[in-house]
Amino acid sequence: MLSWDIVEHGKPLQKALRETPKPTGTEVLVRVTRAGVCHSDVHIWDGYFDWGGGKRFYVKDRGCVPPFTLGHEPLGFVEALGPRARGVRVGQKRLVYPWIGCGKCALCKAGKDNYCVSGTRYLGVNRSGAYATHLLIPHPRYLIDVAGIDDSFAATLACSALTAYSAINKLALGPKDWVAVLGCGGLGLAAVSILRARGVRNIVACDVDEAKLAAAKKLGAKHTLDTRVADAAQMLASLAGGSLASAIDFVGTPATASLGIAALRKGGRYVLCGLHGGELVQPLPPIAQRAIAIIGSFVGDLHELKAVVALAKRKKLRPAPIETRPADEVNRTLEELKAGRILGRVVLDFEHAAA
Ligand SMILES: [Zn+2]
Numbered sequence: 481m482l483s484w485d486i487v488e489h490g491k492p493l494q495k496a497l498r499e500t501p502k503p504t505g506t507e508v509l510v511r512v513t514r515a516g517v518c519h520s521d522v523h524i525w526d527g528y529f530d531w532g533g534g535k536r537f538y539v540k541d542r543g544c545v546p547p548f549t550l551g552h553e554p555l556g557f558v559e560a561l562g563p564r565a566r567g568v569r570v571g572q573k574r575l576v577y578p579w580i581g582c583g584k585c586a587l588c589k590a591g592k593d594n595y596c597v598s599g600t601r602y603l604g605v606n607r608s609g610a611y612a613t614h615l616l617i618p619h620p621r622y623l624i625d626v627a628g629i630d631d632s633f634a635a636t637l638a639c640s641a642l643t644a645y646s647a648i649n650k651l652a653l654g655p656k657d658w659v660a661v662l663g664c665g666g667l668g669l670a671a672v673s674i675l676r677a678r679g680v681r682n683i684v685a686c687d688v689d690e691a692k693l694a695a696a697k698k699l700g701a702k703h704t705l706d707t708r709v710a711d712a713a714q715m716l717a718s719l720a721g722g723s724l725a726s727a728i729d730f731v732g733t734p735a736t737a738s739l740g741i742a743a744l745r746k747g748g749r750y751v752l753c754g755l756h757g758g759e760l761v762q763p764l765p766p767i768a769q770r771a772i773a774i775i776g777s778f779v780g781d782l783h784e785l786k787a788v789v790a791l792a793k794r795k796k797l798r799p800a801p802i803e804t805r806p807a808d809e810v811n812r813t814l815e816e817l818k819a820g821r822i823l824g825r826v827v828l829d830f831e832h833a834a835a
């Protein structure tokens with residue numbers, strides 16, 4: 481098998497040829513055809529998350545030690561089964577749920593692996609990921625049929641769309657509620673599409689990039705706001721008629737968090753998904769006085785991924801722009817993503833990768 485590995489954080493990934501693993505027990509070997517490139521990959525590639533105030537969280541402290549294979553949006557074909565793997569057959573095309581937990585605790589048994597506290601095995605985060613021709617999955621229950629969905633779009637459902645869906649799922653948004661989407665990269669654009677699919681039309685898309693705002697508008701955002709304006713919070717609140725019910729932050733900087741929280745109406749909810757970094761300094765009394773909820777949301781659970789896939793199968797989701805590139809363009813893609821130059825999502829093609 482081939483894999484594209486971090487050998488040193490921040491340095492170009494290197495292609496490696498190694499022995500293809502053999503599945504044992506309930507394991508399934510998947511031959512990867514597509515894998516999306518996510519902004520989290522840039523942080524893991526860098527080797528740390530910025531906690532603000534000069535503090536960093538180093539990914540090596542949670543098991544990401546080079547050589548390490550990134551990638552958590554895998555699509556592929558079942559290539560081999562362990563003797564106890566049931567429910568899938570060799571040759572079937574499957575999307576892989578990457579947020580795998582211990583598989584044994586109550587949360588994992590309830591399909592909420594992303595909340596597992598006793599041993600996460602997140603693909604491309606603390607276990608070998610999808611930037612490879614082959615990937616070993618611990619159990620067939622993490623494989624989802626995506627028949628009828630375009631391959632590259634299907635791959636993006638595993639993180640980009642799932643993360644957006646789970647954040648939206650934490651909000652009880654009605655058809656008349658106003659919601660702000662902060663950041664219109666791959667996740668923000670997926671959120672606009674999912675909100676529309678769920679009947680929410682009053683969407684204000686926020687970004688600092690005109691092309692991204694135009695893409696959000698095309699997917700169905702009612703208003704767009706270039707947040708480089710001086711009074712962005714006021715502008716956002718007034719675009720929502722002074723009644724912004726929710727702000728979903730796919731960036732996660734002190735500026736976007738402050739913006740989202742400030743623009744909310746009383747009783748509003750701010751959901752943080754973005755991992756850009758920094759720390760939030762926020763006066764406490766208004767949080768109570770305005771009855772604001774601050775909610776963290778990290779990826780999503782297995783049921784939510786199945787729900788996202790079902791929406792995509794029913795053609796309810798309008799895909800954000802997706803560009804499929806050869807696997808060997810992974811380094812260029814990470815660089816461009818880091819520089820904010822990617823519109824929508826880049827998905828890498830591992831199907832035609834050669835040594
Ligand atoms: Zn991701």
Ligand SMILES: [Zn+2]
Nearest residue numbers: 582585588596
């Ligand atoms: Zn668990």
